[in-house]
Amino acid sequence: MKVKRKDYVIGIAFVLPALILILCLIVYPVINALILSFQTWKGIYGTPRTWVGLKNYTGILSSEIFWKSMLNSFWFIVGGFGVLMPLSFGLALLITSKLKFTRFMKTSYFMPVILGTTTVALMWTYMLNPEWGAVAQLFKFLHLDGAIFDWLSTPTLNVWCVVLVNEWMYAGYNMLIFAAGLVAIPDELHEAAIIDGCNGWQKIRFVTLPLCKNSFKIFSILCVTGCLKVFDIVWAMTRGGPNNVSSTPAIMLYTQAFQYKLFGRSGAYSIILLVFGLILSVVMNRVFRQESDLYS
Amino acid sequence: MNKVKNTVLYVFSFLWCAITLLPLLITVLASFKNNDEIYSGLFSIPKTWRFSNFSNAAQTADALVSIGNSLLMAFCTTLMVTIIGMLASYALSRKSFLKFMKPLNLIFMVGVMVPVHCTIIPINTIATAVGGKDNYFFLLLVYTTFNLAQAIFLYTGFMDGIDRSMDEAAIIDGCGDIKLLTSVLLPICKPIIATEAIFVFIYGYSELIFSLILISNEAKYTVSRAMLSFTGNHTIDLGPQFAFVVMAMIPTVVIYILFHEKVEAGALAGAVKG
Numbered sequence: 001m002k003v004k005r006k007d008y009v010i011g012i013a014f015v016l017p018a019l020i021l022i023l024c025l026i027v028y029p030v031i032n033a034l035i036l037s038f039q040t041w042k043g044i045y046g047t048p049r050t051w052v053g054l055k056n057y058t059g060i061l062s063s064e065i066f067w068k069s070m071l072n073s074f075w076f077i078v079g080g081f082g083v084l085m086p087l088s089f090g091l092a093l094l095i096t097s098k099l100k101f102t103r104f105m106k107t108s109y110f111m112p113v114i115l116g117t118t119t120v121a122l123m124w125t126y127m128l129n130p131e132w133g134a135v136a137q138l139f140k141f142l143h144l145d146g147a148i149f150d151w152l153s154t155p156t157l158n159v160w161c162v163v164l165v166n167e168w169m170y171a172g173y174n175m176l177i178f179a180a181g182l183v184a185i186p187d188e189l190h191e192a193a194i195i196d197g198c199n200g201w202q203k204i205r206f207v208t209l210p211l212c213k214n215s216f217k218i219f220s221i222l223c224v225t226g227c228l229k230v231f232d233i234v235w236a237m238t239r240g241g242p243n244n245v246s247s248t249p250a251i252m253l254y255t256q257a258f259q260y261k262l263f264g265r266s267g268a269y270s271i272i273l274l275v276f277g278l279i280l281s282v283v284m285n286r287v288f289r290q291e292s293d294l295y296s
Numbered sequence: 297m298n299k300v301k302n303t304v305l306y307v308f309s310f311l312w313c314a315i316t317l318l319p320l321l322i323t324v325l326a327s328f329k330n331n332d333e334i335y336s337g338l339f340s341i342p343k344t345w346r347f348s349n350f351s352n353a354a355q356t357a358d359a360l361v362s363i364g365n366s367l368l369m370a371f372c373t374t375l376m377v378t379i380i381g382m383l384a385s386y387a388l389s390r391k392s393f394l395k396f397m398k399p400l401n402l403i404f405m406v407g408v409m410v411p412v413h414c415t416i417i418p419i420n421t422i423a424t425a426v427g428g429k430d431n432y433f434f435l436l437l438v439y440t441t442f443n444l445a446q447a448i449f450l451y452t453g454f455m456d457g458i459d460r461s462m463d464e465a466a467i468i469d470g471c472g473d474i475k476l477l478t479s480v481l482l483p484i485c486k487p488i489i490a491t492e493a494i495f496v497f498i499y500g501y502s503e504l505i506f507s508l509i510l511i512s513n514e515a516k517y518t519v520s521r522a523m524l525s526f527t528g529n530h531t532i533d534l535g536p537q538f539a540f541v542v543m544a545m546i547p548t549v550v551i552y553i554l555f556h557e558k559v560e561a562g563a564l565a566g567a568v569k570g
Contacts, residue, residue: 010473011391015400018444022407025441029418030410036417043417045424094309102308106568107556108313111320114552114559115545118520122527122541123323127338129350134322134338134532148355168315176560200301229411232504237523248414255357258509270414278421 030274036267043263056277060107069247072159072234076248079163087220088171089212092178093204106179110172117169121236124165128152152238156208161245162237166230175217181215182208217288224280229273249273300560320545327538334534350537350543354430359540362522367547369518370500371435373382374493376440381492382485384444385451386477403451407445412505420509430513438506443496454488455481468565491561498548498559525558 037056039049059064094104129136131225139148152158185208193203206273231250234240234295240247240255249269257266326334327349328342353359384404388397395460428434438513458481474554482489507518523544526535552559 006473010386011394011397014383014387014391015397019400019403020564021437021444024422025419025438026407026410026415026445027403029415032421033414041551045421055350058390079366090308091312094305099305099306099309105309105313106560107553108316108490110556111316111549111552114498114548116498116520116548117490118502118504118523119541119544122523122537123319125527126326126538127319127322132335134319137338147338154466171312172316207339225411227415229531231413234395235508236520250411253413254416254505254508257420264415266417270417271412274414277499278409282407284545 002279008085028152030270033267033270033274035088036264037271038263038264039267040264042247043257044260049264057264057272059265060268060272065247065248066252067081067246068245069252072246073228073248074158076230077224078165079167080223080227081158081220082086082165083164084170084174085216087167088174088219089178092182093208095175095184096179106172106175109175112169112171113173115169118236120169121233125152125206125237128161155242158238159246162234165237166233169233175182175271177214177218177222178215181212185211201226213288217284220288221256221281221284222247227278228277228280249276263292314333323538324542325366327535327542329535329538331377331534333484333530334538346535349539353540353543354373356536357522357526358515358517359543362517363544363547364517365432366501366519366559368501369432370497371530372436372444373439373500376436377443377487380440381444381447381451382477383408384448384482385455386495388448388452389455390473390476397413404445404448407441408449409463412442416505416509419506420565423510428510429514431512432516435506435510438510439500439503443499447492447496450488450492451485458484466524494551494555494559497551503549525531542570 007253033091036049038051038053038057040052041047041049064088078100091105091109095102095109115123126138128151130136131149135151136148141147151161189207190203193207198206230248231254234246234251236246238246240251244252250273253269253273255267256262256269322338325340325342326338328347329349330343331347333340333342356407388401391397423429423434425430426434462480462484463476466476471480480517502520503518504520504524507521509515511521514522514525526540
């Protein structure tokens with residue numbers, strides 16, 4: 001087929017707006033952050049930047065607070081696989097089952113995602129208020145007065161509070177991912193399993209779970225990469241405090257630049273975040289690809 | 297046996313329903329209360345329905361202005377993403393014989409993978425350089441860009457699935473590229489555009505980090521930003537804070553209730569690309 005001049009013109013003209021935006025606001029910033037990560041800069045526009053080599057990176061990697069923030073991200077991943085995955089898989093089983101009201105359930109389970117992170121975070125900050133919050137009231141009702149304290153300013157516990165609120169918010173969303181996998185399983189397989197004498201649990205274990213592998217893959221990749229860059233919900237609930245104990249890498253990146261004016265160090269945080277994210281998604285893809293090769 | 301099992305399942309499913317919906321209900325109830333009522337219990341029904349909380353929030357926190365700002369941003373972002381994304385996808389899908397389209401595809405893929413947070417400092421610098429601080433147009437470009445890569449990915453995938461014989465028939469009938477895109481392909485792509493549009497709309501409405509770094513003028517706060525600063529500043533009156541949260545929820549919840557099937561499909565389409 002002969003390529004006409006007009007095709008070139010149209011092709012370039014149509015793709016150009018998108019290309020310019022992505023080059024200017026994604027590709028250039030990443031390169032810029034990479035350069036910045038080897039410099040120090042106070043963030044005042046027009047002032048000179050000084051090269052410092054790897055100092056920003058060594059500074060970060062030897063700082064306790066960085067590893068603390070990585071640990072917090074890790075708690076998000078633990079919560080994701082330990083709480084969110086079973087929960088949303090269970091919900092997916094429920095809404096695809098033959099129970100009544102499944103449409104209503106589906107709609108209400110998914111509701112939290114729609115509200116937006118800041119709204120959810122503020123709502124739960126009120127719920128978790130130690131003096132008049134709903135959770136405190138519930139604990140009082142159950143005579144667990146000893147367990148009532150300021151959860152959101154107690155180190156480590158506050159991270160877990162945020163993690164659980166995060167799971168509350170995304171349970172419905174991940175439920176849909178699993179439900180999409182579940183409805184794709186043909187009914188005959190379930191019937192065959194029942195004829196072969198499987199009970200309910202065995203059916204889930206040997207038929208449903210293996211056939212939902214793709215959903216688990218999507219969940220894992222989203223969970224791991226999402227946990228690494230979590231920002232909004234932690235920022236709105238604890239501001240990374242007290243004393244940075246509930247910070248995640250993304251929050252450190254923000255505070256280093258816009259509160260402590262250490263823009264070079266913040267640039268190094270960006271690059272670490274980016275590299276970790278890419279490595280993790282490649283690793284996740286590899287893990288799941290090998291497994292699917294084994295089974296096919 | 298089966299009956300017992302079903303009962304357990306129903307109990308569990310309604311328990312989670314309660315856990316999901318109760319915080320919403322409590323927030324709505326609390327938005328009509330004064331401090332004394334809130335301190336004495338969140339679960340109770342307010343004795344008098346204080347609509348003044350809402351007007352109070354609207355006055356002291358400019359709640360309605362910020363909600364309007366966010367709705368405007370969300371609407372414009374959706375429009376931009378749809379137009380620019382469709383143009384680019386048309387080129388990527390229908391002009392794929394051009395040699396430079398393959399590397400371009402790769403660049404757009406990079407756009408999907410880069411976490412937003414990595415770019416905040418350079419974008420902040422660019423904004424200072426071009427006068428993009430407190431500037432909705434710049435914020436709009438940023439929002440558009442970060443949704444564009446995914447939109448192009450979805451649209452191109454969808455367009456590749458449309459039969460080419462349709463194009464050929466249109467071309468024989470004398471359609472040019474623009475006509476082909478707007479009056480043949482656009483109507484067919486409606487479902488994918490709708491799902492992606494809802495996804496982008498919700499993103500644009502509740503986005504936080506860029507409005508945090510790029511907007512400093514209080515009159516231009518987006519809703520997430522305004523809520524955070526309002527709850528940070530005014531710790532005395534709780535009713536209006538709850539009222540603000542409730543007002544902020546209304547637009548997206550209404551959209552969700554009207555189009556919930558589409559929203560769910562959109563969320564799924566967004567997830568599967570990962």
